[in-house]
Every structure is written in structure tokens, then in C-alpha cells.
């Protein structure tokens with residue numbers, strides 16, 4: 001690829017540099033190699049424009065930046081929205097990409113949906129992959145990327161890599177951060193899904209409307225013209241999403257009790273799953289979902305919607321739904337204690353998700369539901385007391401503990417959570433101690449829920465140069481605590 005191709009797409013004359021060959025793209029000046037195009041963005045922490053001279057010294061031949069940025073010694077690909085322009089330019093370079101791509105947005109359920117969509121496609125015989133919080137999962141392996149939505153260069157190069165490996169179908173998570181920073185786009189996306197919207201990330205977004213608007217970019221800009229919007233219909237924001245999708249000319253495919261694409265008629269919990277009745281395309285279906293909890297029904301049917309929207313055949317899709325495997329760290333049963341009490345690990349880290357995880361377990365509890373959780377540091381502080389309230393409202397006993405305190409004082413975060421949790425809650429610093437206390441407390445007919453970290457492998461403490469990730473896996477720790485208790489002879 002030559003600079004002229006990029007420049008002409010942006011209506012810019014590349015002058016003498018027109019024939020220079022582009023070797024790659026970078027958004028971090030430390031990763032620039034000779035012949036690269038550097039994207040200089042104003043960020044939350046620093047201004048990428050300050051690194052333009054260093055990027056050019058490392059061999060950058062063109063800079064995508066605002067018109068007012070100073071660029072000397074390389075082609076200035078100027079645009080008022082440099083992140084978007086960079087995504088578009090990079091997408092010309094990173095070719096080919098998988099032919100079938102879908103994206104999922106929403107506060108909760110993105111990871112679950114991309115995982116389930118991948119599983120459904122695979123069971124329909126496609127070579128499918130997913131990209132999101134759990135990393136990049138292909139038919140052969142799973143590799144973590146660290147962020148839910150990686151940066152645009154990693155994202156597009158992953159897509160090209162997957163395509164070269166023969167992957168034809170990809171489902172990816174579009175977080176609100178990713179959408180507002182144009183981190184995941186530039187390629188053809190045939191369908192987008194909306195799961196739900198509730199409080200999260202109000203440290204980054206000004207208010208709920210701003211948070212919602214960031215998510216809606218998926219439907220107003222990212223999904224292809226004429227594409228499909230798969231929308232969970234039973235959320236309070238759903239009607240607005242349907243309106244926005246229609247205005248853009250997308251085809252809405254609604255799912256849920258109020259859904260028309262998949263109309264959920266009944267959901268009856270059974271010991272290890274639930275019986276579902278629904279109507280799709282005028283035909284009534286009755287299937288067994290081997291997962292518990294209303295929220296997993298929402299995610300499974302939304303994922304079915306994405307598979308249908310991209311051409312999979314209905315009977316095969318719903319047969320696949322009846323064979324879905326659990327998603328790592330989402331209502332994952334870690335252990336059954338010697339007492340007989342099962343311990344579940346779930347990734348609920350918002351007030352709404354905690355309520356959903358608790359509601360999922362409630363029908364299975366004969367005794368008490370004991371919930372262990374904390375709130376993350378350097379994240380939305382306003383969600384802490386509501387998380388305490390949600391946990392206390394649905395549980396019989398609550399242990400408030402630590403979850404990635406990052407740069408904050410762990411005890412202060414716990415007190416903010418305790419403010420909402422009331423007198424059902426005990427405050428125990430040290431997540432292992434809290435898990436031990438909960439498991440020690442549990443009797444045969446109780447259930448323990450450990451929420452907030454799901455699949456995570458570490459406890460993040462400190463920030464900046466002092467940041468450390470201490471190995472910690474809720475599932476392993478629950479098993480170790482249960483084993484220690486049973487070998488100690490208690491209960």
C-alpha cells in the first residue's frame with residue numbers, strides 16, 4: 001500500500017511522498033517502525049500529539065492528527081476526528097478480514113454473548129472466533145489481550161490474522177470505552193446486538209445519557225448500512241435502541257418477552273437448567289437450556305438472534321442453544337463444600353449484574369444465600385453503595401471485601417460499599433479471608449456466591465509504576481478454602 005491511497009481517501013494530496021510504501025500502523029510512538037503511519041490522539045492521560053516528533057524520528061512517514069497538530073517531516077493526514085480517520089485508514093491496510101462479523105454492546109452480558117455466539121456458529125459448522133474480555137478465542141486456542149476492547153491496531157491486525165487462519169465468523173465485544181475511542185471498527189460488521197443498560201463507568205462518561213450515546217455509535221456508525229440490530233427487548237432502554245436502529249435504516253430483530261424476532265413465552269427453571277418456550281418465524285420451539293438464571297436466557301437468545309441475523313438456519317441454531325457450554329466465570333460452580341453447600345463464581349461487578357446473579361441462584365436456595373463481593377478501585381465510585389444495596393436486598397448474609405483496589409485504599413472502598421449494604425453485611429479485608437469466612441458459615445442448604453472477579457486471574461493493587469497483579473483466582477481459592485475446611489474436620 002502507498003501513502004497516496006490513504007491520502008486520497010481522506011481527500012488529501014500526499015505530494016512528493018505519494019509513492020512511499022506503508023509498512024504498518026501504530027498509536028503508541030514506542031511501537032513505531034520505519035514506514036509506519038502514526039495516529040496521534042489526545043487521550044485521557046496524555047496528548048499523543050506530543051509524541052509526533054519522536055514517532056517521525058522512529059521512521060513514521062505519515063501522521064493522522066487534528067489539523068492544528070504540528071507535523072514536520074512526514075505527511076500530515078489531517079482530520080477533525082483523528083481516531084475515526086485512523087480506524088478507516090488502518091482498515092484499508094489490514095486485509096483480508098473475516099466475512100461475517102458481529103459486535104455486542106450493553107452494560108452486562110457482552111462477554112457471555114460473544115462466547116455463546118461463537119459456540120452457536122461452531123455447532124453450526126463454521127470456523128468461528130470471539131474477541132473480548134476473555135481475550136481472543138479461536139477454534140484452536142484462547143489468548144488474553146488485557147482489555148475488553150483492544151486498541152484499534154491490535155483489533156484490526158487480530159481480525160486479519162484470524163481471517164488468514166481460516167476463521168470466517170467473529171463476534172466481538174464493543175465496550176463503551178472502545179466505541180467512544182473508535183477502537184473497534186473499520187471493517188464490515190453485519191449485525192450489532194444490545195443487551196441492556198444500567199449504571200457503570202460514570203467515572204468516564206458524564207451521565208447515563210452520555211454512556212448510552214457512546215454505546216449507540218454501534219448502531220449509528222459501526223454496523224453496515226442495511227445491517228441488523230439484535231435488541232434485547234425487555235430492558236428499559238430497549239425502545240430507544242429500536243428507534244435509533246430504525247432511524248439509521250437497520251433491521252431491528254428484537255428478542256425477549258416483548259421480542260418479535262424471538263418471542264420468549266415461558267422460562268421454567270429446572271435443577272440444572274431451564275425449559276424455554278418461544279416463537280421464531282411463526283414456529284413454536286420448546287428447548288432445554290443447560291444453564292441457570294434469567295440473565296443467561298437473555299444472553300443465549302440474543303446470541304441466537306445474531307446467528308440468525310447472519311444467515312444460520314433456525315433449527316440448527318436452537319439445537320446449538322440447547323447444547324451451550326457455560327461461559328468461564330459466569331455462574332460457574334467452583335466447588336461443592338463438604339457441608340453440601342455449592343459455591344458459585346460470577347463476574348457481577350455492577351448493581352444490576354449483582355441483582356441478576358442473585359436472582360439466578362435464588363430459586364435454587366433452600367437455606368441462605370451468602371454473597372461475597374467488593375468494588376473495583378479507580379472505577380466509578382458512585383456504583384459502590386448501590387452494589388451494597390443490591391447484594392443486601394437479595395442475599396441473607398453479605399461479606400464485603402476487596403476486588404482490585406488499584407490505586408485506592410481498600411478499606412475506604414469497602415466502607416463506601418458497606419454504606420449501601422446495611423446490617424446484613426460484614427466487612428472483611430483480604431478476599432481470601434472473606435471467602436473462607438463465607439464458606440465456613442455455609443450450611444448444607446445454603447449457597448455461596450462469590451461475585452466480581454469471574455475469570456480474573458489476579459488482584460490488582462497499586463497504580464502506575466507501583467501497580468502489581470497478585471495471583472488470585474476465585475474458583476481456585478474457593479476450592480482451597482473448601483478443602484482446608486473439610487480436612488480441618490469442621491462440619
Ligand SMILES: CC(=O)N[C@H]1[C@@H](OP(=O)(O)OP(=O)(O)OC[C@H]2O[C@@H](n3ccc(=O)[nH]c3=O)[C@H](O)[C@@H]2O)O[C@H](CO)[C@@H](O)[C@@H]1O[C@H](C)C(=O)N[C@@H](C)C(=O)N[C@H](CCC(=O)O)C(=O)O
Nearest residue numbers: 027028029043044045046048051147148149151175177178
Ligand atoms: C480510559 C481509557 O479507556 N484509556 C485507554 C485509552 O487511553 P487514551 O486514548 O485516553 O490514551 P492516553 O494514555 O491518554 O494516551 C493518548 C495517546 O498517546 C499515546 N501515547 C501515550 C504514551 C506514550 O508514551 N506514547 C504514546 O504514543 C497513546 O497510545 C494514546 O494513543 O487508550 C489506551 C490505548 O488503547 C488504553 O490502554 C487505555 O486503557 C486504559 C489502560 C484502561 O484502563 N481502560 C479501561 C477503563 C477500559 O478501556 N476498559 C474497557 C472495558 C469496560 C467494560 O467493558 O466494562 C475496555 O474496553 O477494555
Ligand SMILES: Nc1ncnc2c1ncn2[C@@H]1O[C@H](COP(=O)(O)OP(=O)(O)OP(=O)(O)O)[C@@H](O)[C@H]1O
Nearest residue numbers: 107108109110111112295298346347348353356357
Ligand atoms: N443479560 C444480562 N442481564 C443482567 N446481568 C447480566 C447479563 N449478562 C450478564 N450479566 C451479569 O454481568 C456479569 C458479567 O457478564 P459478562 O462478562 O457477560 O458482561 P460484560 O458486558 O462482558 O462485562 P464487562 O463490561 O466487564 O466486559 C455476569 O457475571 C452477570 O452477573
Ligand SMILES: N[C@H](CCC[C@H](N)C(=O)O)C(=O)O
Nearest residue numbers: 349375376379403404452453
Ligand atoms: N471491565 C470492567 C471490569 C471490572 C471487574 C472488576 N473485578 C473490577 O475490577 O472492578 C472494568 O474495567 O471496569
Ligand SMILES: [Mg+2]
Nearest residue numbers: 110111133148
Ligand atoms: Mg466483557
